[in-house]
Amino acid sequence: MFEKLRVKTKVIDSGASGLDTQTLEVNVGPQHPSTHGVFRMTMVLDGEVVKSLRPVMGYLHRNHEQIAENITYSASMPYTDRLDYFNSMSNNQAWAMTVEQLAEVEIPDRAEYIRVIMSELTRLVNHVSVIGFLLNDMGAFFTPTLFAFREREKILDVFEAVSGSRMMCNYLRFGGVNRDLTDEQLGQIKVIVADFPAFLDEFETLLAQNEIVCMRTQNVGVLPAELAINASVTGPMLRASGVNYDIRKVDQYSVYDRFEFKIPLGEKGDVYDRYYVRMLEMRESLKILNQALEQIEPGPFMAPKVPACLKNPRNFKPPVGEAYCRIEAPKGELGFYVVSDGSKEPWRYHVRAPSFINLTVLEAMCIGYKLADAIVILGSIDIVLGEVDR
């Protein structure tokens, strides 16, 4: 691995120069190319240094939870695609697992493997895009993004062949998946997985040791481990701060206990660590994919024996009760909380969206750094406004 190039940076305090200064309030967003959607930051600046930052969200609010409380359980599935639209397969998985927990459905092995394959492919899609966009925010204008998109396209082709849609997959069903993976598609995935490491090497050489990138990202936006834990930050952001917490290992949901993989950790919790942890996580995902593709066996892709209430998904009425199920989505802990009163619609439906909760530490990370650093720090959090605003 590359050794990190640490460059000392100093936070400049313009007040120390003895000049009479004034603070300035600046709005970044909601229409700003670097805010990754309709996100607004109200910053108070002293010169270029951020003194305070207030995130303003809700421009993409579309009543997701309320809508879900007024439609059937199965009709919510396509809506979950639109939460974090980069990772519709993981969102589907979290929702399907929640309802399966509520209705106590056993899922056949093949379906579990298909879900794991899809969700790890999704992680690759998410991480290559977020790294591309992060470097884009730093001024490496669209070269890394398009490199990333070239690879992402191959995976999206598989998604399209399997589910019918590139991004809004709507592929998983309660008790399994919508349709089986053919051998041809499995072969296609194997080719992608075999080719991916070469691309990752290239992608890493492109900018991981680039002096400008190192200066812009190292020691910038440091998130201490304690703050990260207290703010319940999850996902690559938490692991970049050095906390070993991955729900795939902690809960061992689905069939993750059958795979051998490591959890990459950062040391400092700066932007560079968050960038590099994602790079390493992709390599671990490839390991999981290789093992899953080896272990997958033919069999039913839908649960042959489902509870009576799930025989007809149109009139699915789960038993009275509540369920919370979480998965390690590419952005962090994605959880669905659902309360059933025995009717066709959930009585309460709540999404624990990782990018929304990871966003809460934005101010703590930005204070004392420059405006241009705040853009990079925001990029390293990896937010998707579809999920933040819901």
Next chain:
Amino acid sequence: MFFGWGILRGMNITLMNFFRSYTRKRGSGEIGALTTVQYPEERLPVKEKFRNFPFLIYDDKPEDLRCVACDICAQDCPPRCIYIVKDTDEAGKPMKKPAVFDIDFTVCMNCGICEEVCPFDAIFMDHEFEIADADRHDKLLYHRDDLLKTNEHFHKIRPNDGREVDARLAEAKEAKAKKDEARQKAAEAKAAAKAKAEAEQAKEGEPPEEKKETDAQ
């Protein structure tokens, strides 16, 4: 290494990619090979499972479409973009076909649930994606006649699914024919039995009838 080595290495990657885009075959999947096509002139093949907007299928004549206006798709549609009114005959009795079948394509989110829940294989997702229009109200509100497409069209865009659906429909038809036949046979047998019973009864009842006749005489 000296300061700037990382930048030079990165630039080497972009330079290699630049040259490879000329030397490697487009679409071969190798690193550096071009993957894009010149869209309106060149097109990538559409995947069979690709789904976009729904259409209604009919077999021979546009009048006898498979849809029976059961309203299941309209009720299961997550954004509720389907609107169906049942047709009625002259006497005002509801018939098994839709008088109005509207789909608002501005609302439809291409999830494919209508296709999944339809018990009559009457609605399927199309491959048509070039339907953009400047008018956002009337042009994208598709009525029954705009949505109608033939079974041949379905076979053209999704040959495997087309065969599967046709086989399923043929099987259902056969089963129905068998059932009908059995029912008819049963009815015939019942009718025969009834006729026999009646005949027997009539035989038994003959004397009184004769008597009646004689009485009448």
